[in-house]
Amino acid sequence: MNLSCPLPRPIMDRILLAHGGGGRLTHQLIENLFLPAFSNPALNLRHDGALFNAGNGQLAMTTDTYVVHPLLFPGGNIGDLAINGTVNDLAMCGARAVALSAGFVLEEGLAMETLEVVVASMRDAALAAGVPVVTGDTKVVDRGKGDGIFINTTGVGSVFAPQPVGPTFVSPGDAVIISGDLGSHGIAILSVREGLEFEAPVFSDTACLLPAVEALFEAGIEVHCLRDLTRGGLSSALNEIVVINGLRITIEEALIPVSDVVRGACELLGLDPLYVANEGRFVVFVREKDAEYALTVLRSQKVSSHAVRAGTVLEHTSGIVTIRSRIGGNRVLDMLSGEQLPRIC
């Protein structure tokens, strides 16, 4: 009889689109394949970026490959998305990007003009974030083996947070603050991809979140956790956090800002804005007593001028996210299952 404990294995035998969706299958792939293979203290924290020691200081590192389709969309393109997204992931670790790398996978036949537009947006976004692109790489794949442009950006940041920030520092009693209205990025992408027109044009919220994060720390607020609301949206971000620390997060549906046009588009498309990706929104966990001040500070920054308090962290025996609906009932807000919006970033 074999009593040894078998390694957990991914349950699927093929990769599905949902493995890249930021929801349940992405989570399984990470937990069952990547974490066991590469296990180390930095990776095992499961944060947006990793902290490591080099030189005489502590640095943060994060990586993201951007495969958004289409390459150009209202409010941005894959180029500024690739810079902002990685600068933001470092900001979520309480770090300022000091060096970026850019790795391109180009498809044979791509119009040079498209590449020029994308590279110009990357340049502008990098200048705005104050970070140099110090090294790069370009590969070309044959026609039909890629899709125009994929861009990997990896960032190294210097940590400015005076205390560690991350899911493990979320505590019962913490206030849950959302930096602005949800869903614009996903709906902007979908409107181009599906050729949909809504009552008003929807622009991606892609933006650099660093000024808002720096303002929080400069104000001396003890920030417990930051998380940007990308793939899988608010619901997946909150679920990832409760899975790690076994608490309950409860939010109020009526407090969560969603613009009328995004709400209308979501109703039309059968989407829940709490699961739609954002590229310029984040959630902040601070102590109850700091909540009002944190809101004041965030509202002073353009990128988070519509920040709201949306919920609270409670004691619980296992991780769960609940939402109180407009008519008063409580329901569980689960992690995204399947894939509603592939290739959103």
Place this chain on the structure above:
Amino acid sequence: MNLSCPLPRPIMDRILLAHGGGGRLTHQLIENLFLPAFSNPALNLRHDGALFNAGNGQLAMTTDTYVVHPLLFPGGNIGDLAINGTVNDLAMCGARAVALSAGFVLEEGLAMETLEVVVASMRDAALAAGVPVVTGDTKVVDRGKGDGIFINTTGVGSVFAPQPVGPTFVSPGDAVIISGDLGSHGIAILSVREGLEFEAPVFSDTACLLPAVEALFEAGIEVHCLRDLTRGGLSSALNEIVVINGLRITIEEALIPVSDVVRGACELLGLDPLYVANEGRFVVFVREKDAEYALTVLRSQKVSSHAVRAGTVLEHTSGIVTIRSRIGGNRVLDMLSGEQLPRIC
């Protein structure tokens, strides 16, 4: 009359496979598009990696996306290639990798088993190189918009070289040392891709070059420049160096090691082994007086046990690489034009 100097523009209006080949078109894309857009001191040095200051120390950073086809080949797979290649690029800056990131682009429908094999090879190669994979990202693209697996690895390294190393430090009189026989990686890939059988199986030379590089520095040798001989092979590496510093490098064809089976395969396929990619070979520039000792040190390391002195750096008015053939004539060894082996790494 407009006397301002127009920005140089890429001459092609579409991306060709050769833009990713490491030869002339790659060079043009870098010089005409990427460098003007992202210009900064680290990037402008055009080295395999960039040096930047963070914390209180100097760090190196490098990025590479691996798109090799097929994913598995004799002697390795895309996984160990992705780890070794990035560790090697840092070693070429005189740096030891201290943290790696891994960004996956998976194609819908990929067999999970293939991903598991690749990830296991990455784990083993990272362990062998002594570097943790601290952060990662996974994206999935729809079937027909990718090709199984693309992997970006980006590395941060701590610099151990006591003096700067790079193309600008190559000087007249330097000896040119090659760490081993050339062409195995490219021919191994090609043999699988084209279903060719040669008189003996050819295995990729993919390997971690760090021990050989560390041994050179530990021996106190003043290394002027290191360059791994990947895309575009030896000829492109030497040409990139002379373009930057305007010297002449002359090598002896009879001194360059190429195995009989690789030479035979190249003759059959109409390839020049000096242009074929390697993933475990590098060129070293040291002062003439250190050449013999450097060879002794390199030959003490498994990965460079067949190192040879292949040429010399001479004064010249503009950058040029020449090769003295077996029968005595000198010819110019030009940068790779076009693309002979797409998706080799």
